[in-house]
Each structure stands twice: as structure tokens, then as C-alpha cells.
Amino acid sequence: MNPAAKRRTVPWDVLGLLLLIAVALFTPELLRALFDRASVSYLSIAINALSLAVLALSWDMLARTGQLSLAHAAFYGAGAYTTALMLRHLELPMWLGIPAGGVVAVLFALLLGSLTLRLRAIYFAIATLAFAEVLKSVAHHAPTSFAGGNAGMNVAPLFRPTFVAGEMERWEVAFLRNESYFYVYAGLLVLTVLVSIALQRSRLRHAFTAIRTNEDVAGVMGVRPARVKLLAFMLSAAGVGMLGAVEAHRIGSVLPDQSFAVATTVLALVTPIFGGLYTTLGPIVGALGLSSIQELLRRTFDDGYLIGYGVVLVLTILFMPRGVVGTLGNAWRKRGAGKPRAKRTSDDATEKPGGEA
């Protein structure tokens, strides 16, 4: 039980990040070589997985302080609406909408967090859900000329690859567009992973854990819970705000019910729980697993495919409360402990039911 010492020997987190970058760089071309025309839709699925990973990892950053946020749809929607409004009302380069979406989301987190982060977990959850619904109402009632009201707004795509007759086939236009988006989403994920790794390596990690375990004790030990939680909330909102902005461009529109969908919040929390909470790897593993499941479900059902998420959520809480990564990690540690420490492993096994969190 000394992760700090272990990490100094092999920096798994940095190696993992490098691996992620390497895989991301080659994925589009690899898909193209393997699947030819079908690679367009595979690339879309990969983009969805990346998007889910950004959302889930961001949500997890706040969860590390023990707070259950139900407001991540609000940050996502805020980012989406920011870029849409800038395109509509300001003569600025389109790309600025993405960082601006992140900034606006952070400001919302600052406002919401400073009002609600003193609340205990359950009250915080309810207040954040209420906040998200209020923002949705605001989007619905915004004057049509300003923000589109119920009908939303159109958002121009980030990339418009041109079709060159004779040199390429029709489907390659779609491939080029998806490829460009893929790199944007991958970049966003790399950025989020960097923030997450930095948090995990810094002293803040211990502050987060202390607050999660017992806020009062953390306060006595010199951690300032209100400040630390607010910082986590803002970091957590930043990536989601930028994600919302990029998604608005890719989807081509913002709509109140779509941009502020409760489903976004659901995805944000189910994914890390499924993958494994309080880690960098867990949410990413969860995103890969769930986006595959989602793809299957979406092809089978039109309405109500979210039911799969509900089932995964309930089953995970009941049978695998540490998520995929936590459960596999446990199994690995037990095997790795080997014979000399056989006594200790049996102790661990008896402690397990109470100690799971």
C-alpha cells in the first residue's frame, strides 16, 4: 500500500498517456487500411468513445472529492451554446468558440460551486440537478432572435473537406471530416488526461481523498474543503465545456433538450463508475466498454436505449462497486502477492465487504 513509491519506479501514467497518443495518431489511417469505406462509421464510433471518455474523466475529477455532480449536462450545454452564440453574434474565428466554451463552463462551475459546495453530498446532488434544469429552461425561453429559443441554433462545422473529382471517392470526404474531428477529440482527451495525471501526482490528490473520506477530519488536518472542492469542480467543468462546443460543431446545431439533456449527466456518472472511480484509467476503460455496448443497443432500439446504462449502473453498484479497473486490480494484486504474503491476502478478503467504496 505505497503507491507513491511504486510510481517512482515505473511511471505507468505517463507511459499510458504516450501509448494513448501513439494509438490515436495511427487509428484513422489504420481503420482506413482495414475497413476502407466502412471506416467512416467506425471513426464515428471512435469519436463517440473519445467524447464519452472526456466527459467521464472530467466528472471523475470532482467525484474524487466525494461530490456527486448532476450538473454536467449544464456545462456541456453552456459550452455548446457559447460557441453557437459567438458564431451568431460575433465576428471571431470559429476556433475561439472551443476555449470560450470551456471558460464559460468554468465560470458557471465557479458560480454554482461557490453557492452549493458547502452542501453535503445529497443536497449538492439535488441542487446541481436543479441548476441544470434551470439552465435548460433558460435556453427554452431565450428570445428567438438571440439564442433561438425552442428551435435552437445552427452551428457551422469545423471542417469542410472539399471533394476533388477524379482524385478521391465520395466517401473519402466524410472520412477526411471524421478524421479531422477525431484528432480534435483525441487532443481534448489528451488534455484532460494531462490534467488528471497532474492532479493524481500532486499533493491535491491526498486533499481530495481526505475530503472524500471525511470532510471534517480533512478540515482539521489543514485542507480547506470548500476551496479544494471548488477547484476540482472548475477543472471538471472545463473539459466538458470544450467538449460541448466541439460537439455542437460536429452535430451542426444546438437545441435546449439536446444540449442540456439529462442523458449527458447520466453518461458522465455511469461511465466512471463502470470503469472504476477515482482513477485516470477507470473512466477511459469505462468509456471504451460502454460505447461498444451503446453501439449495439442503439442499433437494436430507437427509444429507451439508455435502459442499458441503468442496468449497467445498478449491476455495477451491486456486484462490482469498485468498477472494472478496481476489480481487476484487486484480482491482480491478490495473485501478485504470491505465497510469502498468503496470510495477508486472506485478511484482505475478510475485510473486503466493509472496506469497499
Place this chain on the structure above:
Amino acid sequence: MIDPTLVLQALVSGVLAAGLYALVSVGLALAIGVIGIVNFAHGEFFMVGAFFAYQLFVSFGIDPVVSLFLVAPALGLIGALIYASTIRFVLKAPELNQMLLTFGLGIILQNLALLVWGGDPRTISGIAYRSIGFQIGPISVGLVPLASFVISLALVLGLYWMLARTATGRAMRAVAQNRIGAALVGLEVDRVYLVAFALSALLAGIGGVMIAVIQSPTPTIGLAFTLKAFAIVVVAGLGNIRGVLFASLFVAIAESMVATLVPNGDTLRNAVFFAIIFVVLVWRSRRVA
């Protein structure tokens, strides 16, 4: 400027709506107060009740008044099954896990309903009493809202009576105060929890039958009613079952006033609830800090 009859009408509508709100919220308060479970799926019981009533009417022509007596035990059973199969196992788990579990249950129920009934509003049409109303001076009162108010109030008061006077009620209060103490004096805590959760779902289901007649529900109304019930429970104070009645009156009248008196206010109904949750929570936290 502001028409006094309009204010009076809004007040009457608010009071009538408060009955149904109290009925739904008191179930949530029961789950929180007795079991200590914050049930994010509570509004879904309400929604399921509404759609059961709708389906009974469409398939068998059963009048919603009769459905009340069919849906209530059905929802009680569903509540008991959900408690026995899931909630039971997370009673000692961290609060986060409990919330996530009920949230997951809510997602399942809502999306099951979406699969079965689709996303469109469903109306129980062609019931004669739906359009009956009374005119008292300048105020008009519909028979259905009035009846739902009376039934809800009777049920809520009945619950208060049960908690105060019957053996089951005393057991629930004992368990709520101290589960170990209650177990020591021979109460089967798990069983009391089961009954409380089933009762909570049953009351929400009855409310659902009434909303099926009052409005045209969609499978997504559950979440809205979960939030409304939370608003009321939060105003009353978490776990305070008796305060629910007055909190419902306050919240329902506020909603009705905004809907009637603010221009274009009808679309702001939900926003009123969320604003109340938000303000009350934040205000409480400031006062404590």
C-alpha cells in the same frame, strides 16, 4: 392592475394541486426519514402508476377510479420487489453508491416506459367527469382536481395517523430514530424497511393514477416529479414527514401564482420548483455555516 379574482383563482388552484404534491412527497420523505435512502427513482413510481392507469383504461376500459384500487397494490408490490432485490444491499454502502443505485433504477423504469409507450403524451379520453366543474362566485373548481385533493389529503392524514397510532407506524418511527436500538427491542428492521419502501411506492402510484386523469403524462414526467418532491421534502427539512403538508402548500401556491400572474408564466412552472430547491438549499447552508 392585478385582478384580485385572478389571484384568488391562482390560490385555489395552488391549494388543490398541493394535495397531490403532498401525496407524492410524503412517500419520498418516508423513504428518506425511515430507511435513510434518497430515492431518485421516486417520481418513476408515480409515472408508472399513471401509465398503468392509462393502459388499464385503454385495454380493458377500466375507469381510473377503479384503477386506484388496482394500481396501488401493484406499485406496492413493485416497491417491495425493488427494495428486496436492490436497495437492501446498499443500506450500509456509501451515500454516493445509494444515490447512484436509485438513479440507475430511475433510468431503467423511465426507459422501460419509453420502450413500451413511446415518448408521446397519453390521454385518458372520454371520461364524463373529467370536464365537470363548479362555479363558486368568480372561482371555478374542476371536479377532478377537487377529488384528487380530497383523496390525497385523506391519504396523507391517514399516513400521519398510522405513524402516530398503529404498531407498524411506531415501529417505523423507532427504526428511524435508532435502527440498532429498534433491533435490540425485537423489531425486524429489514421488514420495517420493506413495508416503508412499499408504502412509499404505493402512495406515489396512487398519485400517478390521478395525474393520468388531470394531465396527459409522458414517460419523462417522473424526473420532474422526483425534483418536485425533492423541492418539497427539502423545504420541509429532510426526513421531516409532518412538515411535508405545509411545504407542499407553500410550493404549490408559489407555482400556481407564477404560472397565473407572470406573463407567459405557464411555461415557467418547472423553473419555479428548481429555483425553490436552489434558494432553500443555499439559504440553509449559509445559515448553518
